[in-house]
Amino acid sequence: MTYFMFLLLMALVVGLVAVASNPTPYFAALGLVVAAGVGCGVLVGHGGSFLSLVLFLIYLGGMLVVFAYAALAAEPFPEAWGSRSVLGYVLVYLLGVGLVAGIFWGGWYEGSWVVVDGLKEFSVLRGDISGVAVMYSSGGGMLVICAWVLLLTLLVVLELTRGLSRGALRAV
Amino acid sequence: MNPYRRATLLCSVGLGTTLTFASSHWLLAWMGLEINTLAITPLMAQHHHPRAVEATTKYFLTQATAAAMILFASTTNAWMTGEWSINDLSNPIASTMFMAALALKIGLAPMHFWMPEVLQGLDLLTGLILSTWQKLAPLALIIQTAQTIDPLLLTLLGISSTLVGGWGGLNQTQLRKILAYSSIAHMGWMIIVIQYAPQLTLIALGTYIIMTSAAFLTLKMSLTTKISTLATTWSKSPILTSTTALVLLSLGGLPPLTGFMPKWLILQELTKQDLPIIATAMALTALISLYFYLRLLYAMTLTISPNMINSTTPWRTQTTQTSLPLALFTTAALGLLPMAPAILMLTT
Numbered sequence: 248m249t250y251f252m253f254l255l256l257m258a259l260v261v262g263l264v265a266v267a268s269n270p271t272p273y274f275a276a277l278g279l280v281v282a283a284g285v286g287c288g289v290l291v292g293h294g295g296s297f298l299s300l301v302l303f304l305i306y307l308g309g310m311l312v313v314f315a316y317a318a319l320a321a322e323p324f325p326e327a328w329g330s331r332s333v334l335g336y337v338l339v340y341l342l343g344v345g346l347v348a349g350i351f352w353g354g355w356y357e358g359s360w361v362v363v364d365g366l367k368e369f370s371v372l373r374g375d376i377s378g379v380a381v382m383y384s385s386g387g388g389m390l391v392i393c394a395w396v397l398l399l400t401l402l403v404v405l406e407l408t409r410g411l412s413r414g415a416l417r418a419v
Numbered sequence: 420m421n422p423y424r425r426a427t428l429l430c431s432v433g434l435g436t437t438l439t440f441a442s443s444h445w446l447l448a449w450m451g452l453e454i455n456t457l458a459i460t461p462l463m464a465q466h467h468h469p470r471a472v473e474a475t476t477k478y479f480l481t482q483a484t485a486a487a488m489i490l491f492a493s494t495t496n497a498w499m500t501g502e503w504s505i506n507d508l509s510n511p512i513a514s515t516m517f518m519a520a521l522a523l524k525i526g527l528a529p530m531h532f533w534m535p536e537v538l539q540g541l542d543l544l545t546g547l548i549l550s551t552w553q554k555l556a557p558l559a560l561i562i563q564t565a566q567t568i569d570p571l572l573l574t575l576l577g578i579s580s581t582l583v584g585g586w587g588g589l590n591q592t593q594l595r596k597i598l599a600y601s602s603i604a605h606m607g608w609m610i611i612v613i614q615y616a617p618q619l620t621l622i623a624l625g626t627y628i629i630m631t632s633a634a635f636l637t638l639k640m641s642l643t644t645k646i647s648t649l650a651t652t653w654s655k656s657p658i659l660t661s662t663t664a665l666v667l668l669s670l671g672g673l674p675p676l677t678g679f680m681p682k683w684l685i686l687q688e689l690t691k692q693d694l695p696i697i698a699t700a701m702a703l704t705a706l707i708s709l710y711f712y713l714r715l716l717y718a719m720t721l722t723i724s725p726n727m728i729n730s731t732t733p734w735r736t737q738t739t740q741t742s743l744p745l746a747l748f749t750t751a752a753l754g755l756l757p758m759a760p761a762i763l764m765l766t767t
Binding site: 389392393395396399400402403406407410 | 434454464467
């Protein structure tokens with residue numbers, strides 16, 4: 248189990264490197280899918296199975312799919328992770344990850360490369376499920392504000408892209 | 420912009436700041452900051468020209484980075500100590516990251532580089548909102564967490580901000596960039612004293628908001644954005660020219676105007692805390708800022724620049740802009756110094 252969590256966390260960092268290295272949006276979306284997927288795996292490993300399921304369904308299955316369709320804008324020269332400009336970024340980020348790991352863990356021989364096991368309990372009301380329930384009851388005000396923020400984001404995006412080719416954000 | 424959309428966005432900006440003010444949980448405070456950033460983005464890009472869109476993009480990227488850092492720091496703090504509340508930051512890594520993120524949000528040096536470029540790309544009213552209202556929420560968080568942050572970091576941020584604010588503004592001819600550097604310098608004054616007397620930070624913030632609003636509204640009234648156009652405002656509105664001269668001196672911190680109050684009280688507090696060298700450094704850097712305020716004053720009031728006067732002086736008709744806010748802020752920017760004891764009592 249420990250090694251499985253280690254694998255998932257490593258895959259998370261590699262997925263983030265894949266997104267941050269500026270490939271074409273096709274491949275960046277793939278990197279996001281991988282990162283979010285293994286992130287869900289990490290969540291399950293820590294006991295939040297309901298949250299992980301919700302994340303998979305709504306984020307990956309809803310948001311990311313819509314984003315992938317929208318981001319499949321016509322890209323005449325798609326650049327994957329092998330092309331020169333992107334590969335440079337990939338190598339630099341991986342080097343950075345190794346460097347930071349070296350600084351914080353004191354080299355490859357100190358510090359644990361694998362996660363520390365937490366408490367394992369089995370109950371009907373897990374933390375994540377009751378968390379959702381609390382969000383709807385005591386956290387009602389915050390829920391309303393979150394809903395307003397989501398609506399606001401929609402309004403902001405619509406306002407910024409208003410006007411098609413005459414608007415603020417346009418394909419130049 | 421459609422008035423409904425503008426009203427919705429302005430109300431959301433207000434909601435964001437209010438949420439941050441009212442929260443004791445880091446997640447809610449972060450939400451308020453993000454609402455602020457989101458809602459002001461279309462307001463900044465409303466004039467759809469490339470310069471405004473570039474400024475919007477830069478602002479959004481820096482503020483989003485700062486908000487992500489705040490989220491990271493709060494989750495680190497929660498992981499290490501289990502505390503989500505704003506007042507209980509016991510982890511030094513988390514508190515330092517918070518300070519860096521909040522410094523990026525308000526434009527303290529050395530995280531100030533976005534400020535002049537962003538302000539330059541905006542129209543004057545949006546620039547005013549950016550310089551005044553958007554500083555309130557992060558400063559509220561800084562005031563609440565200042566006791567747990569490394570004192571050296573706060574002092575370094577303060578002194579480097581006043582230095583950068585002074586030196587950076589010296590070579591500028593565009594008024595919005597000058598006001599951006601002036602904002603950086605004033606933020607430096609606010610941060611330096613926050614660990615000793617937070618009420619002085621509040622006074623400095625209040626007087627800064629009043630003086631900057633007066634400055635921005637004056638520029639909006641006379642529609643000037645450069646020193647060269649500022650030099651011809653004497654013929655359009657002589658009264659505005661004379662009051663602006665005094666507002667500029669108030670920004671520079673000269674007695675007997677309002678701007679002297681925060682500087683005086685802060686220098687007094689620093690000397691009381693046995694930090695004479697820091698106090699001297701702050702006073703000297705304020706001199707540098709004073710130089711470019713004086714340059715603006717000189718160009719506007721003390722000389723008449725060589726101008727081809729092809730016509731008679733323009734008709735001075737009644738302005739169509741609302742002048743009440745300008746009148747209020749100018750009066751406050753010039754006359755509040757005698758009320759210093761009352762203001763101190765209000766903020767303690």
